[in-house]
Amino acid sequence: MRLRQKVIVLAVAPLIVALCAIALYVRQGAVTLAQQQRATIERAYLASKEAELRHYVQLATHSIAHLTGSGRSDPATLEEAKRILSTLSYGGDGYFFLYDMKGHNLMHPRQPELVGVDMWNWVDAAGAKSIQALIGRAKEGGGFQRYHWVKPSTNRAAPKLGYVVPVANWGWVMGTGIYLDDVEAALAQVADQQSRNIQDTLLWIAGLAILAATGVAVGGLALNISEHRVADAKLKVLAQRVVESQEEERARLSRDLHDGISQALVSVKLQLEAGIIRLDGDEARRQQARAGLERTVEQIKTVLGDVRRISHDLRPTLLDDLGLAPALDHLASEFGEHAGTPVRFRAVGAVDVLSEVAATVLFRIAQEALTNAERHAGARSIEMLLERMGGAVVLTIVDDGVGFDADSVAVHPKRGIGLRNMMERMEAIGGRLAIVSSAAGTRVVASIDVKE
Template sequence: MKLRQKVIFLAIAPLIVALCAIALFVRQQAVTLAHDQRAAIQQAYMDSRQAELRHYVELASHAIAHLSASGRSDPATLEQAKRTLQSLGFGDDGYFFVYDMQGRNLMHPRQPELVGRNLWDLRDQYGTPTIQNLVKVARQGGGLVRYNWIKPTTGKSVPKLGYVVPIAHWGWIVGSGLYLDDVQAALDKVDARQSRNIETTLWWIAGVAILSALAVGAAGLALNASESRVADAKLRALAQRVVDGQEQERARLSRDLHDGISQWLVSIKLQIEAGIIRMKGNAEQQQKAHASFERTAEELNKVLGEVRRISHGLRPALLDDLGLAAALGHLAEEFEEHSGMPVAFSTDGALDGLPTAVSTVLFRIAQEALTNIERHAGAHRIELRLERTRSRASTWYEPDLVRLTVADDGAGFDAQDVETHPQRGIGLRNMAERLDAVGGTLGISSTAAGTTLCASVELAQ
């Protein structure tokens, strides 16, 4: 084998091996992260649904509390209670049902043909005794039940999460349920997106491998009399490119895995904590609900600590429905309600029709900034402002510029130290990288009197 061929072989073989090892490692890590993310999303979905369902049933119980507490059990009182429950509903498929302790249906607004029938022996397609389980849980004081039931809008049997409570002196069980087919659909979308991300990453690695191999081969064919010296230099450069490729891939994964799930879990955490405050019921139910939600909040805090660098860049649905200005206003209200910090939100200029990519980046930056303020700033007041300097007929000296400003009166921080620290400032670096991708700039001013973050994007004319 000639020297030129040896050099080519020695350059290509380690590169291919290294890239294959990188591909296997990246795939393994991506699959593991995808599995963990799916489990976290599913748990958060179910926790949110359970809290929502308890809240609905408690509202229904309060609606007839004056009747059940009256001590009357005459037919007129019972009929009035049924009418009250029948008039209540939520969403397209949300309703309340009433059974007696022997499994006879007393009220069902969506399936009136069941009223008066004894469904004690009713079983689903898996042989599970549906009504018997509902009655069993109600006799134990009430709680959650998983079962299958016909969904009114589709006419198909789908998984359902139910919650029942007893009204002992009437011999009733009152309950409701939420269908879970949309949860599975959401999880299927997450799985599909994760599979596409993994496949795209592997294709990129394969492309880098092919291009690198071709580059090395072309360089080897061009070797001259000093090919040994040139080959050594090429090998060193190639090794550096492999290292750079690894670092770039890690940086991309860190950016993509940080901005989505962390923000989503923060939103879920806010909802759960708000649910704890708004939860109403008897003392025992409050104690159980409070303890359950506290454990959930603690678990979410641990998850947030583990996945701060994880993101899949999910697009906020509010942007599609309401636009950037309305979405930021909703975000400010939600943050103020959760954290207790007043957020003064204001807008200026024509903010309709902003590019999709720009709206997404600015919304993400606002989320990250508010999260950082809550965690680290110790602020008492926050100002959130979105403005557009010109909406039409912009000139070269007066560009069409959209600007997001987030200011707080917190303790501040050393921006340069955070930016250069290897284990800190991931959020700030992600903000800058996101803005750079849409041609924007990020400015940060921080003192002991507070911090001001300014994200600006010049819109194409």
């Protein structure tokens, strides 16, 4: 794949995908916001209309209050109340209507042909028995009811919001209503404007995507033109990297020598010193010295074996033969025997799940930590815990030595080689190393995530 193609795949394509995702997110958010805004406007508009309808009905009620409160119900009084209500109107399509509790129309100023008609089972354009619903609201004490009715100005059925109240002493249902087609038209206009705004926003995003993709393509072209000019520089960098790789390999070999042979020789030295001291004693102590020297000979053989193993990538044989937990247990026992500092080791949970490289790193961390505790801390006891904690295997080593300043030692040019080795090993495999030290002792925690 050529460089320009790589630029397109690795830069332009993710950019376009990201902008498309942003556009979809913006569009979804804008649509949701528009729906919420429409609902808010509708609620506010209907609330104002409901308040307006209540006001109109109150005015109509007051206009016939002198008749309904007179206690009379003779035909003349009833006709006078109907006449007054028929003359009341507001707007182009606002009027009042009257029904009795059985659904007979008593007064309708815009559709006089309905007067006297039994409309109890009348069904509106939506298939609902609207008159029954209005009378039911009135029996409840009054309220709002939506239904469909013919609008006088257009002579077409339209949605309507009615408000009715009972005229209890006469058995009437009085009400009025407003048509909602104007409300729906206004809301449709708002929705159309919101849709245009969303479309304009998406067009802006598309324009930005085109400009960004063009910019990346132009940059890729410029990079392709300059590719030949930087070829020599790349070769120089490659040569430098080869040198650095050689130095890194030497550093790795140095770390392995320090982590393996050094600890073994320290143990041999301690046994030899102990043997020399015992040779000056009685026969029993000389026998102990002889036994200790025999063990030292065996350990020297082990050291020679370690040297041979270093030539084969310096992998600890204990890990191959026993696994990480048994290898650490053996290391703790051996160190406690030779260094004279008791080491208590425990393994908790399923810990034999690490790769060979990760297990080697933890083993080396343990070796280095024990050596540091013996050499520098003057520890009287050491605890070592290998446990499975969630998705990680954690090795914790705690001693009760004098402690040290971890930050200053780690950056000292002539000290802290072991600490730097530990840190570099953990970083190389993506692990985490934490060292906390004080006058009360030192805690080393090495954590490696388990890859299923």
